[in-house]
Amino acid sequence: MLSIAIPIAFALVGTAFTLTLWRLLIGPSVPDRILALDTLAVNAIALLVLFGIAQDSAVYFEAAILIALMGFVGTVALCKYLLRGDIIE
């Protein structure tokens, strides 16, 4: 059962990655691109968790936590730069 579900899930998340990259490329405004980068981080977490289940190993969660942290910090820094023209005032 799991051997059918995991390849389908990989295909869906991979397509989601491609679509988000497309929005990152064409995004007409800067907040669109920041949103696409944030979504890329979330998709990367999904892909890592899936890979952890597929490989039956728990070492990928540390990477997932790090990507969640860095994605949030990056989004906040970019938004703050757009809002105030500076990151740390």
Place this chain on the structure above:
Amino acid sequence: MIELLTSILILTGALFTFIGALGLVRLKDFYCRLHGPTKATTLGVGSLLLASSLWFSTRGTGLSLHELLVTLFLFITAPVSAHLLAKAALHLRLKSLAPAPESETSGT
């Protein structure tokens, strides 16, 4: 039984991740597009992490609670970053498809 439940949760999560990205590409203006990926964050990654937690908890090595950390962190930070993105978009005066509200003096 556990395997079936894990498979269903994995498929739900992957489907919602895909729908979130589809919304990001297809919706018309930025304020609509902000709506799509939040579904990918909460429902998509949430149920994927739940599936992972279920799978590793029934492997015989005890409870697996790493996933809860990621879930908690994502659920706390998703609204904050969405709020900041909306604030930045309003600050840049991005075009919205919604009609402008009536001015306060013309009403009542």
